[in-house]
Amino acid sequence: MKLQELLQVLPFYKIFHSSDPEILSLENDHRKVKKGSLFFCIEGTKTDGHRFAREAVDNGAAAVVAKRPLPLNVPIVVVNDTARAMAVMADAFYGQPSHSLRVIGITGTNGKTTVSHMIDQIFRSVRQKTGLIGTLYVKIAEDTYETKNTTPDCLTLQKHLHEMKKRNVAVVTMEVSSHALDQGRVRGIDFDVAVFTNLTQDHLDYHRTMDEYLRVKSLLFSQLGNHYNGKRKKFAILNKDDGAADLLARSTSAHVLTFGIKGDADVRAEAIRYSNRGMSYRVITPVGEETVEMKLIGEFNVYNSLAAIACGIACGLKLEEIVDGLRDFRSVPGRFELVDCGQPFPVIVDYAHTPDSLENVLKTIRSFAGGRIFVVVGCGGDRDPKKRPIMAQVACRYGTDPIFTSDNPRSEDPLKILADMEAGVRGLHYEIIPDRKEAIGRAISQASSGDVVLIAGKGHETYQIVGDRVFEFDDRLVAKQCIEDRLKKDRLA
Numbered sequence: 001m002k003l004q005e006l007l008q009v010l011p012f013y014k015i016f017h018s019s020d021p022e023i024l025s026l027e028n029d030h031r032k033v034k035k036g037s038l039f040f041c042i043e044g045t046k047t048d049g050h051r052f053a054r055e056a057v058d059n060g061a062a063a064v065v066a067k068r069p070l071p072l073n074v075p076i077v078v079v080n081d082t083a084r085a086m087a088v089m090a091d092a093f094y095g096q097p098s099h100s101l102r103v104i105g106i107t108g109t110n111g112k113t114t115v116s117h118m119i120d121q122i123f124r125s126v127r128q129k130t131g132l133i134g135t136l137y138v139k140i141a142e143d144t145y146e147t148k149n150t151t152p153d154c155l156t157l158q159k160h161l162h163e164m165k166k167r168n169v170a171v172v173t174m175e176v177s178s179h180a181l182d183q184g185r186v187r188g189i190d191f192d193v194a195v196f197t198n199l200t201q202d203h204l205d206y207h208r209t210m211d212e213y214l215r216v217k218s219l220l221f222s223q224l225g226n227h228y229n230g231k232r233k234k235f236a237i238l239n240k241d242d243g244a245a246d247l248l249a250r251s252t253s254a255h256v257l258t259f260g261i262k263g264d265a266d267v268r269a270e271a272i273r274y275s276n277r278g279m280s281y282r283v284i285t286p287v288g289e290e291t292v293e294m295k296l297i298g299e300f301n302v303y304n305s306l307a308a309i310a311c312g313i314a315c316g317l318k319l320e321e322i323v324d325g326l327r328d329f330r331s332v333p334g335r336f337e338l339v340d341c342g343q344p345f346p347v348i349v350d351y352a353h354t355p356d357s358l359e360n361v362l363k364t365i366r367s368f369a370g371g372r373i374f375v376v377v378g379c380g381g382d383r384d385p386k387k388r389p390i391m392a393q394v395a396c397r398y399g400t401d402p403i404f405t406s407d408n409p410r411s412e413d414p415l416k417i418l419a420d421m422e423a424g425v426r427g428l429h430y431e432i433i434p435d436r437k438e439a440i441g442r443a444i445s446q447a448s449s450g451d452v453v454l455i456a457g458k459g460h461e462t463y464q465i466v467g468d469r470v471f472e473f474d475d476r477l478v479a480k481q482c483i484e485d486r487l488k489k490d491r492l493a
């Protein structure tokens, strides 16, 4: 596409060294710039992209979008807000793919990955070609691609959507993180459905207050726009049992469909029963009632499945099809994942890295555990320090044997993070073992029949970030090794 044609979508700009080169790609990282790229200078949280404009041109950039004129020999497009211009131009460059795809966005503190996989499964079961964008990967039909962020930056996002459209995907389900909403990574995306799972404490390092965190979440619902886009009805799907639902309902002019278990939500679960193999409930909806049977456990998964059912209804699927689609849903990697090497006690790896998710998972474990509950848990560095003492309290309240260890310390001192956790549980019973492998080994070596070991916080992650270095580390593989060592020792004893 020619530069001048691309510039048509901007309301105002100034151009220096004007010409009309062919734009072959859009980039915001100078290291990815190739011949013919349009380079956007973005002011980030760590550095300012304007500092790399010269190197971008050296790497072949055909033009640059910046906040001020730059002494470079290519067209410099000057705008007030480069991030906003980038979102608008990316949408145009990639042919506005979100307008012809059915796009479902999911936001909330916990449950985004789980709900997105449930929705994806429902659409696959009615033979729709699907796309999935989230924490674990970007998936186009059967192909998966690695991803850095839960919600990619707008250039990567539009590129994926373009590819999905090219490959005849019908429905895209994507996680929309609060960081992404704040940084405008989803600007320009035409969502058909926006889902809200819940709002509890996390990310206060970034958003500062819960009110600001909620305000940012509400952007997804205001971005939804009107109740009808000319082709389809638009819906906000809200967890009615969460106090934030009211504000979110007021933030949108789309249709609202609520879900919940406590009151009179539009889509609600009644007669919930749990067994050690799964759960069942009666779902009451505006389009009928059905019995839901799933192989997952935990009240939080009732909520997750209700969100997915409500989304299916909003998209016009039959309730029977939706419930059928969920029947075979297996858990998502790293979410309540059992590591079973034949040991006489369950070892569970779970991605709970917030106070609320840890509490939910531990309550679920308590509902079936007969003996001790070992909780191996740490908190990430360069992330909300305020959640650390609370997570420690939750581990002590619901576990019998909490072991505090390192998560991803990143640039922080692991002992400082552990001290922050300890500040919440002075005088209570717990152990501190900074080395995560040792901590996992300690729990597994002490557990016996009837006990449960929970290894929380890193779920599917296959690495540990210490300082700037990324080491291979997979809780599931480490647990497996520790269990095998333990079983060998027991046999020899």
Ligand SMILES: CC(=O)N[C@H]1[C@@H](OP(=O)(O)OP(=O)(O)OC[C@H]2O[C@@H](n3ccc(=O)[nH]c3=O)[C@H](O)[C@@H]2O)O[C@H](CO)[C@@H](O)[C@@H]1O[C@H](C)C(=O)N[C@@H](C)C(=O)N[C@H](CCC(=O)O)C(=O)O
Pocket (backbone or CB within 6 Å): 028, 029, 030, 031, 041, 042, 043, 044, 045, 046, 047, 048, 049, 052, 148, 149, 150, 151, 152, 153, 154, 177, 178, 179, 180, 183, 185
């Ligand atoms: C704090 C944060 O959110 N950072 C995100 C942000 O980067 P940034 O603004 O800090 O960028 P920066 O490093 O200051 O660089 C500014 C600009 O200069 C460019 N640059 C930079 C260096 C260079 O050598 N050359 C160059 O051109 C960069 O490409 C960028 O355009 O924008 C980047 C592109 O969108 C993101 O990849 C990056 O996510 C980082 C990796 C991150 O860890 N983010 C986490 C907090 C996050 O976003 N998490 C949520 C999920 C949270 C949850 O749900 O629990 C997520 O969606 O992943």
Ligand SMILES: Nc1ncnc2c1ncn2[C@@H]1O[C@H](COP(=O)(O)OP(=O)(O)OP(=O)(O)O)[C@@H](O)[C@H]1O
Pocket (backbone or CB within 6 Å): 108, 109, 110, 111, 112, 113, 114, 115, 135, 150, 175, 197, 198, 300, 301, 303, 304, 334, 335, 336, 350, 351, 352, 353, 356, 357, 358, 360, 361, 459
């Ligand atoms: N609806 C829920 N409410 C509370 N906790 C939940 C819920 N669903 C899942 N969890 C817990 O939260 C953890 C993370 O779940 P999931 O990965 O689905 O959330 P997420 O919102 O995608 O997280 P992230 O923001 O890190 O991507 C799970 O391992 C489980 O412990």
Ligand SMILES: N[C@H](CCC[C@H](N)C(=O)O)C(=O)O
Pocket (backbone or CB within 6 Å): 150, 353, 379, 380, 381, 383, 407, 408, 457, 458, 461
């Ligand atoms: N999306 C979350 C993941 C946290 C996972 C945990 N293991 C950590 O590193 O803190 C974040 O970036 O805050």
Ligand SMILES: [Mg+2]
Pocket (backbone or CB within 6 Å): 112, 113, 134, 135, 136, 150, 175
């Ligand atoms: Mg996720």
